[in-house]
Amino acid sequence: MFEIKRSPWVLHYDGSSCNGCDIEVLACLTPVYDAERFGIINTGDPMQADILLITGGINSQNAPVVKQLYDQMPRPKVVCAVGVCACTGGIFKDCYNILGGADTVIPVDIYVPGCAARPQAIIDGIVKAVDLFEKRLEEHKQWVAEHENREKTDKSAAAKQPQKAQQPAGETAKAQSQNSAQRRSKNAKGRKTAKRRKK
Amino acid sequence: MKKRSIVPYGPQHPVLPEPIHLDLVIEDEKIVEAIPSVGFIHRGLENLVQKRDFNQMAYVAERVCGICSFGHGFGYCEAIEDIMDIEVPDRAKYLRTIWFELSRMHSHFLWLGLLADGFGFENLFYQCWRIREKILDVLELTTGGRVIFSVNKVGGVMKDITPEMAGAILDMLASVKKELKAIVPAFTQDYSVKSRLVGVGVLTKQQAHDLGCAGPFARASGIQTDMRKLGYAAYGDLDFDVITSNDGDSYARCVVRINEIFQSISIIEQAIEKMPDGELAAVVKGNPQGESFIRIEQPRGEAIYYVSANGSPHLDRMRVRTPTFANLAGLCETLKGADYADVGLLILTIDPCISCTER
Numbered sequence: 001m002f003e004i005k006r007s008p009w010v011l012h013y014d015g016s017s018c019n020g021c022d023i024e025v026l027a028c029l030t031p032v033y034d035a036e037r038f039g040i041i042n043t044g045d046p047m048q049a050d051i052l053l054i055t056g057g058i059n060s061q062n063a064p065v066v067k068q069l070y071d072q073m074p075r076p077k078v079v080c081a082v083g084v085c086a087c088t089g090g091i092f093k094d095c096y097n098i099l100g101g102a103d104t105v106i107p108v109d110i111y112v113p114g115c116a117a118r119p120q121a122i123i124d125g126i127v128k129a130v131d132l133f134e135k136r137l138e139e140h141k142q143w144v145a146e147h148e149n150r151e152k153t154d155k156s157a158a159a160k161q162p163q164k165a166q167q168p169a170g171e172t173a174k175a176q177s178q179n180s181a182q183r184r185s186k187n188a189k190g191r192k193t194a195k196r197r198k199k
Numbered sequence: 200m201k202k203r204s205i206v207p208y209g210p211q212h213p214v215l216p217e218p219i220h221l222d223l224v225i226e227d228e229k230i231v232e233a234i235p236s237v238g239f240i241h242r243g244l245e246n247l248v249q250k251r252d253f254n255q256m257a258y259v260a261e262r263v264c265g266i267c268s269f270g271h272g273f274g275y276c277e278a279i280e281d282i283m284d285i286e287v288p289d290r291a292k293y294l295r296t297i298w299f300e301l302s303r304m305h306s307h308f309l310w311l312g313l314l315a316d317g318f319g320f321e322n323l324f325y326q327c328w329r330i331r332e333k334i335l336d337v338l339e340l341t342t343g344g345r346v347i348f349s350v351n352k353v354g355g356v357m358k359d360i361t362p363e364m365a366g367a368i369l370d371m372l373a374s375v376k377k378e379l380k381a382i383v384p385a386f387t388q389d390y391s392v393k394s395r396l397v398g399v400g401v402l403t404k405q406q407a408h409d410l411g412c413a414g415p416f417a418r419a420s421g422i423q424t425d426m427r428k429l430g431y432a433a434y435g436d437l438d439f440d441v442i443t444s445n446d447g448d449s450y451a452r453c454v455v456r457i458n459e460i461f462q463s464i465s466i467i468e469q470a471i472e473k474m475p476d477g478e479l480a481a482v483v484k485g486n487p488q489g490e491s492f493i494r495i496e497q498p499r500g501e502a503i504y505y506v507s508a509n510g511s512p513h514l515d516r517m518r519v520r521t522p523t524f525a526n527l528a529g530l531c532e533t534l535k536g537a538d539y540a541d542v543g544l545l546i547l548t549i550d551p552c553i554s555c556t557e558r
């Protein structure tokens with residue numbers, strides 16, 4: 001088992017489930033199964049949630065709701081589909097109003113089977129989700145760091161804007177960026193030569 | 200005229216276990232009108248009768264709702280048995296009664312917990328759900344499932360309760376009774392709990408009657424309605440009274456449901472004592488033809504099952520009228536004039552089961 005470093009918050013949404021998986025998810029949070037010992041806590045606010053537990057299939061009425069919830073969650077995020085309804089549509093797959101499992105509208109990372117999914121299986125899914133969340137968080141941090149670096153270089157390029165402004169208008173953006181890149185390398189050379197001169 | 204504004208409530212909301220959307224017209228902090236819009240969980244499972252035969256539909260019917268799943272499977276099977284004139288063995292009738300009452304108990308405990316969560320008493324919520332797990336353990340022991348049992352079939356039941364299992368049920372009932380008695384004062388006597396419940400969301404007897412409310416919601420307003428008194432399954436042989444209250448407020452609904460748990464315990468004890476030996480299921484031959492109309496008492500109130508068959512394995516039509524559907528009108532009435540802060544609690548007091556309502 002991995003080491004738990006953080007407390008991801010869980011958002012639970014009932015797609016079009018029959019309630020069976022729904023109450024099992026709730027039962028997981030109560031003292032007998034106590035999924036909160038893995039550091040998770042149940043929240044009602046998508047803006048603060050890290051893991052989305054979704055039960056039930058997708059129909060045309062709730063598809064925009066599910067999509068919106070997913071979009072409102074901050075990155076990184078993990079989605080866990082609980083019950084066969086959320087995995088594939090389950091027993092209701094042939095119903096006219098069911099579009100399919102949760103993965104028809106949002107990317108799903110973890111599938112918990114069962115009808116109804118047993119608390120043990122749900123806890124297993126939650127543990128996997130917490131693990132995946134840790135990994136995603138690391139990746140996300142790296143991504144943020146790279147992004148910040150790039151922003152910094154962009155900013156330093158933007159600081160030399162006055163030179164650019166002297167250039168004749170009408171040049172394409174590509175040419176501009178090429179120019180600025182050339183200029184940057186030129187500057188670098190210039191700096192090098194300056195250094196050499198100092199020597 | 201004061202300024203009116205519309206506050207959308209749901210479908211995703213912290214106090215709501217299930218998605219329902221309400222548009223609340225409010226004036227200052229008071230609700231003037233509540234307009235529900237439903238359909239978030241509509242699956243269209245009644246239409247599956249065209250793709251599944253009448254035996255398979257028992258499992259689909261069970262999944263109308265996961266909380267009152269036993270009742271839905273039971274109601275559907277009763278309707279088919281009525282059409283085909285099947286005489287269900289007595290032992291099967293008693294077994295069905297026992298399981299039905301066990302699922303009523305777990306549903307009421309679930310509701311008590313959600314209510315406690317609704318008024319912010321987290322500890323009480325956990326206590327209710329901890330006790331509920333004991334009932335689920337017994338259900339798992341006897342049927343093999345925790346929330347979806349699949350023990351009903353057309354003609355009878357598939358599993359038996361052995362004497363050891365019956366002993367386990369009686370033990371569980373005794374301990375649940377004791378633990379429930381310990382937490383009842385928290386609901387009925389606690390000062391802060393009472394301040395959230397007493398006099399909140401009053402529905403008069405006349406209103407409840409006019410709006411056609413059902414189940415504990417109507418009984419708390421003084422209406423004597425309990426379909427179990429029709430005597431289906433083994434209820435005709437068992438001794439119980441209809442529990443009502445005359446206050447019609449949230450407190451009355453809470454008390455009625457708590458008393459119903461004690462009532463269920465006594466019904467199960469009687470049923471286990473009187474249960475005869477015998478077959479578990481009658482033999483089913485041929486296909487149903489005709490139509491039938493069955494009323495049963497679900498944990499949330501009266502549910503109606505209509506089945507129409509044409510002599511082929513596939514039914515023409517199945518229709519379920521669920522108690523929450525009947526109670527939604529009453530809910531909108533109780534919301535009028537309520538404080539905005541009480542909305543979540545009031546929605547909970549009808550014990551909404553949206554997935555039944557929308558199917």
Ligand code: SF4
Nearest residue numbers: 017018020083085115
């Ligand atoms: S998987 Fe089964 S229990 Fe879960 S929501 Fe679907 S039908 Fe209900």
